[in-house]
Amino acid sequence: MSQELTSQTLAELMQRGNVFSDKCPSRDVLKHVTSRWGVLVLLALMDGEQHRFSALKRKILGVSEKMLAQTLQQLESDGFVIRTVFPVVPPHVEYGLTELGRQIAKQVVGLADWIENNLLQIIEAQQQYQSQQTSSLQHWQS
Amino acid sequence: MSQELTSQTLAELMQRGNVFSDKCPSRDVLKHVTSRWGVLVLLALMDGEQHRFSALKRKILGVSEKMLAQTLQQLESDGFVIRTVFPVVPPHVEYGLTELGRQIAKQVVGLADWIENNLLQIIEAQQQYQSQQTSSLQHWQS
């Protein structure tokens, strides 16, 4: 019963402009992939290899086990990450990107790369903004 | 004194792999443009027109004045949004995208569009994930 959607429901979901509505499922997905750790997990998995939980924890500096598990679950539930369990003791679990995951990872990387490539201009703009703010503080000497 | 950066400082900032560090300025910018309202503001300004504060508030459903002002300030400080003040009464302020803003908006739109275009597959994956979760809850009937 979870294998079909009415075309009516889909039509509503696929509408453009829905992003301006908070109920749009796109916003949840966007939230997941652009979250603090979501971006880093996608980047860490971009090499196409399988990664163990502890390996990801070591690679992504500063992430707690809780947030790593949570982030991986979100990305898995969206179909971006595949989780493979080896029924051995001690437990062995590997994570990798699905085809869908590789595609969205490219988009995220594209955004991140653009920012890194244009960071100079951004920083200049930030400094101009700062100097303008301070220069407009001419309230001293009334 | 805010017009120059040493090439050494820049070299550090431009390093790839810095995204895995929390101190990377890129993460702040990424945070701004992918924030809950940042995406919507960029999308709302993508038409190239100038928009008044109240017009944006109407267009972006659910945003509070506080968050709209805050988001616009962040995007302006990053050099993505230009703020034009008309010294009249009552006050008249218009917002638009800079060239830098148009470029990053394209990246963000690319990400958002990809999600919308692939939403069907994502939703299917979510449903499969859900059904797998519930089917593994075979703890009843011990």
Place this chain on the structure above:
DNA sequence: CTGAATCCTTGCTGATACTG
């Protein structure tokens, strides 16, 4: 009209401890 300032609620986050 366009915000700034304040208070208050919510949710995210991380450290700790515990399970299989």
Place this chain on the structure above:
DNA sequence: CAGTATCAGCAAGGATTCAG
């Protein structure tokens, strides 16, 4: 090894009020 559960701290977010 690979998580889950719980709790406490903090920052984001929202409603309201006030100012230019």
